[in-house]
Amino acid sequence: MADERQIADEELQPAPVIAPGYTFGTVTDQIASVVLTRRTPIFWVACFAGGFALLLLFLWAVALLFAKGVGIWGIMIPVGWGFAITNFVWWIGIGHAGTLISAILLLLNQAWRNSINRFAEAMTLFAVACAGMFPLLHMGRPWLFYWMFPYPNAMGVQPQFRSPLVWDVFAVSTYATVSFMFWFVGLLPDLATLRDRARNRIARFMYGILAMGWRGSARHWSNHEMASLLLAGLATPLVLSVHTVVSFDFTVAIVPGWHSTFFPPYFVAGAIYSGFAMVLVLAIPLRHIYGLQGLITDKHLENSAKVMLATGLIVGYAYMLESFTAWYSGNVYETAAIWHRMTGPYAGAYWFLITCNIVAPQMLWFKRIRSTPAFLFMASLVVLVGMWLERFVIIVSSLAQDFLISSWRIFTPTRWDWATYVGTIGLFTFLFFIFIRLLPMISIFEVRTLLPQAKVEEEPER
Amino acid sequence: MKAPIYGVMAEFDNPTSLVNAAREARARGYRKLDAYSPFPIEELTEALHLPKSKLPLIVLIGGILGGLTGYLMQYYVTVIYFPINVAGRPLHSWPMYIVITFELTILFAAISAVFGLLAVCGLPMPYHPAFNVPRFALASRNRFFLCIEARDPLFDRKATEEFLESLDAREVSEVAH
Numbered sequence: 001m002a003d004e005r006q007i008a009d010e011e012l013q014p015a016p017v018i019a020p021g022y023t024f025g026t027v028t029d030q031i032a033s034v035v036l037t038r039r040t041p042i043f044w045v046a047c048f049a050g051g052f053a054l055l056l057l058f059l060w061a062v063a064l065l066f067a068k069g070v071g072i073w074g075i076m077i078p079v080g081w082g083f084a085i086t087n088f089v090w091w092i093g094i095g096h097a098g099t100l101i102s103a104i105l106l107l108l109n110q111a112w113r114n115s116i117n118r119f120a121e122a123m124t125l126f127a128v129a130c131a132g133m134f135p136l137l138h139m140g141r142p143w144l145f146y147w148m149f150p151y152p153n154a155m156g157v158q159p160q161f162r163s164p165l166v167w168d169v170f171a172v173s174t175y176a177t178v179s180f181m182f183w184f185v186g187l188l189p190d191l192a193t194l195r196d197r198a199r200n201r202i203a204r205f206m207y208g209i210l211a212m213g214w215r216g217s218a219r220h221w222s223n224h225e226m227a228s229l230l231l232a233g234l235a236t237p238l239v240l241s242v243h244t245v246v247s248f249d250f251t252v253a254i255v256p257g258w259h260s261t262f263f264p265p266y267f268v269a270g271a272i273y274s275g276f277a278m279v280l281v282l283a284i285p286l287r288h289i290y291g292l293q294g295l296i297t298d299k300h301l302e303n304s305a306k307v308m309l310a311t312g313l314i315v316g317y318a319y320m321l322e323s324f325t326a327w328y329s330g331n332v333y334e335t336a337a338i339w340h341r342m343t344g345p346y347a348g349a350y351w352f353l354i355t356c357n358i359v360a361p362q363m364l365w366f367k368r369i370r371s372t373p374a375f376l377f378m379a380s381l382v383v384l385v386g387m388w389l390e391r392f393v394i395i396v397s398s399l400a401q402d403f404l405i406s407s408w409r410i411f412t413p414t415r416w417d418w419a420t421y422v423g424t425i426g427l428f429t430f431l432f433f434i435f436i437r438l439l440p441m442i443s444i445f446e447v448r449t450l451l452p453q454a455k456v457e458e459e460p461e462r
Numbered sequence: 463m464k465a466p467i468y469g470v471m472a473e474f475d476n477p478t479s480l481v482n483a484a485r486e487a488r489a490r491g492y493r494k495l496d497a498y499s500p501f502p503i504e505e506l507t508e509a510l511h512l513p514k515s516k517l518p519l520i521v522l523i524g525g526i527l528g529g530l531t532g533y534l535m536q537y538y539v540t541v542i543y544f545p546i547n548v549a550g551r552p553l554h555s556w557p558m559y560i561v562i563t564f565e566l567t568i569l570f571a572a573i574s575a576v577f578g579l580l581a582v583c584g585l586p587m588p589y590h591p592a593f594n595v596p597r598f599a600l601a602s603r604n605r606f607f608l609c610i611e612a613r614d615p616l617f618d619r620k621a622t623e624e625f626l627e628s629l630d631a632r633e634v635s636e637v638a639h
Contacts, residue, residue: 156544158543162555162558167562167565170562174566182572193500193602196602196603212580215498218497223579227575227578234521238565241568449502454501458505
């Protein structure tokens, strides 16, 4: 009887998050060696070069935009938002998974997040940087961007605080600032590790400056833990608010197809959906190239896939609800908007997005697919494409055919629309691979706490 | 007479020995102690009798200040500085202020959390005597250190060193200033 209970207990023990056999030393060395080495894998060089080439394309497109104005894009009234806002919403959504992993999963005490939070947070930062490009470039006179902030000025005017577009300025800039600070606080102890391990004098100096004299004192740690917890508590409502505010840009307008109350949760779910897809797209090749399968295990991939499946189902539900509300409202314009989406000029994009976002992820129900990295990688790419199309269809198809038939106009992207969009993918890749090379992509100190040796063994009471 | 030192430092292999050593040193009456480890160890807070963190209070104050800033800024702009009359709707339209008030609350609270953390840790600190111990570089890798500082009233160079050596330490070394 006693034996049976023991066996049952062992079965109920959760599987270890990272592979067995690691010590504090080997964890440190393995993660730090990616940074502190002279050798750079060919994979890194190739990705960096590809990202850099696309970044140059982006700079070209932006230079032309500055010279000629937004007329080089396909935007034309009534479709004034076109690609720019589609890409903005898509990128900022991708960023959300990083904050979810670093903040919400920390509060929920999900230890497995410890080995993927660092690069997911970096992904957030760079995705927000890419997102931020679009509203700026879309302004027409981007050099006057500071007019969006309330500051004492000689023009005697101020921003309209009742407009969701101004809310967006505050939400996105707060999100970028808080994400950066949270990321940096987590980085401090690891910068100290790099400072202590770097052989190169310049590297040691630079890491030393950034580590600010962190020495791992118990006083530091107790405050550091408290700060992480507080920042996680602050970032959790923040991340939910950001995409909510982004969705207000649409819901507050009266355009049919935009004006509905379920947009906030629908947008947040979609954001996390696409964000986890991006996490998988980055994690699967990285762990393979750098041999980090022991730290980013199949369990991490599987858990991320499960989050993707769950949020994907929420998104699928939102699509159904969207059509239902349009029909149930009895509003002729709402019904027409959905009908145009399904059968009109953008029907191809609509049905393709439904396939990508609802049909394809159903494969993730199968454990075999969830535990095959190659399949997961493909599924994630499909989801990223699907989510981009979703943003595109919501924005463009609603604007192109609104109330008055005489004002309808179909949007066609120009090559500069594509160049700017693909260019930000280059910017993202460029920044991300610089990060991989210069900073530890896995949080070293948090992985140390996952090791069984990290537990203090209390002596039995005497 | 040898030059004055910062303290004496013992090196340990694992977190359990460090926590036990810290408890023992407290029991001996040492008060000016610090422990160094490559990752946070919950038990040390209690073993060293560390004071409660001041951060929550700092963050609360930051958050309240941020919320007030956000709300009052919008009130000032929309009601006093730049009122826009839209069909006679009230100028003080507080429901529309909520989003920015919320965002600034979070922003100010997060900024005070980060700068508060640096302040209570005394960072940035370009120099600290602990770094004079060559093996201290391992404190950010896989070793655990306990330092009894010279300003402790019970501190005696020889006796303290002997005490630390009795605690199954790997190595005991003096920390130069």
